[in-house]
Amino acid sequence: xxxxxxxxxYIEALEKRILGRRLExxxxxxxxxxxxxxxxxxSVEGKKVLELRRLGKRxxxxxxxxxxxxxHLMIAGRLHWKDSKAKSSKRDLAAFEFExxxxxxxxxxxxxxxxxxxxxxxxGLRDLDPGGLEVFDLEHKVRTGSxxxxxxxxxxxxxxxxxxxxxxxxxxxRALTNPRLFSGIGNAYSDEILFAARLSxxxxxxxxxxxxxxxxxxxxxxxxxxxxxxxxxxxxxGFPEGVTAFREGMAVHGRYRQPCPRCGAKIQRIRYASNxxxxxxxxxxxxxxxADRALSRILRDDWPRRAEE
Numbered sequence: 001x002x003x004x005x006x007x008x009x010y011i012e013a014l015e016k017r018i019l020g021r022r023l024e025x026x027x028x029x030x031x032x033x034x035x036x037x038x039x040x041x042x043s044v045e046g047k048k049v050l051e052l053r054r055l056g057k058r059x060x061x062x063x064x065x066x067x068x069x070x071x072h073l074m075i076a077g078r079l080h081w082k083d084s085k086a087k088s089s090k091r092d093l094a095a096f097e098f099e100x101x102x103x104x105x106x107x108x109x110x111x112x113x114x115x116x117x118x119x120x121x122x123x124g125l126r127d128l129d130p131g132g133l134e135v136f137d138l139e140h141k142v143r144t145g146s147x148x149x150x151x152x153x154x155x156x157x158x159x160x161x162x163x164x165x166x167x168x169x170x171x172x173x174r175a176l177t178n179p180r181l182f183s184g185i186g187n188a189y190s191d192e193i194l195f196a197a198r199l200s201x202x203x204x205x206x207x208x209x210x211x212x213x214x215x216x217x218x219x220x221x222x223x224x225x226x227x228x229x230x231x232x233x234x235x236x237x238g239f240p241e242g243v244t245a246f247r248e249g250m251a252v253h254g255r256y257r258q259p260c261p262r263c264g265a266k267i268q269r270i271r272y273a274s275n276x277x278x279x280x281x282x283x284x285x286x287x288x289x290x291a292d293r294a295l296s297r298i299l300r301d302d303w304p305r306r307a308e309e
Contacts, residue, residue: 001075003057004184005227006243010059010079011052012232013239017081018049018098023063025097032112033093033105039118044069049098056130056183069096070117070128077107077114081239130179133164135220161217166205172216173201173277185220188245191253191278193223200285201270201277252278 002010026041028034034041047063054060059079061069073079077093083101092104094116107114117128138157164181175181176190185193194201197219199212208216230249231240246254255267255278265282270290281289 001057001186001188001245002073002077002243003186003189004054004224005189005231006240007054007057007059007184008228009231009235009240010243011054013081013235014059014061014079014103015052017083017100017239018061018103019052020049021099022046022048023061023096023098027095027097028093029090030093030112033114033116034118035115036117036119039067039120041118043067044118054184055125055128056132056179057186058128060125066121068117068119068121068125070119070125071105072115072117073105074107074113074115076109076111077105078241078243079239080104080106080241130183132179132181132183133160134183135161135217135224158214158217161220162213165213165216166208169204169206171202172199172205172208175205176220182220185224186245187275187277188247188250188253189223189227192227192251193220195252195280195284196223198283200290201279202290252280254278 023044023046025045028041043065044063044067047065047067049061049063051062052060053062055070057072059071059073061071063069071077071079081101081103085097086102087095089104091106093107093112093114094105096103105114105116117124119125119128138160165175167181168175170178172194173190176185176193177187191201193216197212197215199208199216203212234240234242251261252267256269256276257266259265260267260280260283263280263282265280267278268281268289269279270277277290279285279290281287
């Protein structure tokens with residue numbers, strides 16, 4: 001699923017192409033994509049794009065008359081751009097014809113999870129907002145000055161982060177990926193954040209020490225910021241077409257049984273439903289192998305408990 005870094009880069013690419021341009025037509029190939037009936041989708045046609053913003057993992061396109069197209073790509077949805085007045089293809093779930101080109105939405109697989117809402121005003125956007133903290137907004141919201149004041153601002157921001165994280169006693173993996181707690185973090189980047197912080201994905205939030213809380217806060221900010229920069233460089237002046245949850249250069253996510261870039265131990269994973277958690281058993285869990293819900297039940301007593309096994 002596209003997460004914070006992917007969505008930021010998508011929006012930056014779209015701003016260069018559609019901001020200030022008219023949305024001439026909207027086409028749908030799937031009746032399941034549009035999740036709202038009022039206002040009618042025809043009401044955005046002919047309107048100029050005035051603003052783009054991110055709402056968690058959603059892309060919001062604001063047009064005249066205070067109307068907002070809100071796209072959630074879910075797991076397999078992807079955006080594509082053509083500068084020419086090309087027509088939509090059979091694989092497109094939706095196509096948005098702008099003065100400047102064609103924006104299309106595709107979704108791999110047979111399940112249709114991507115969604116489009118058309119809402120009116122800030123109130124409509126608030127209804128779709130899960131309410132998670134924006135980790136890069138914390139210090140900005142409390143900033144009061146410079147020097148020693150900046151240090152105080154950082155402390156307040158860390159406290160806000162810790163309060164959200166520990167509002168419920170869940171595993172770190174679950175807490176980081178909860179959109180009601182934190183905005184824009186999903187399966188892939190939570191793995192990378194926890195690796196950078198040297199913390200186990202199954203450690204409980206209310207068991208963290210003050211040092212661990214600070215490490216996690218700093219790792220969250222630095223990991224997301226670094227990947228935004230990487231994806232910007234990768235896209236360059238083009239449109240980000242290679243959006244994926246498994247990227248070259250990731251430390252642990254999608255690297256099962258490959259060597260840890262820090263210690264050389266084999267990366268391990270926990271699989272559940274359609275997701276998986278990847279971690280280093282040496283750097284993050286002190287050599288302990290975390291039980292895989294499926295495989296450990298099958299192996300029972302034969303399930304290895306330590307990485308060296």
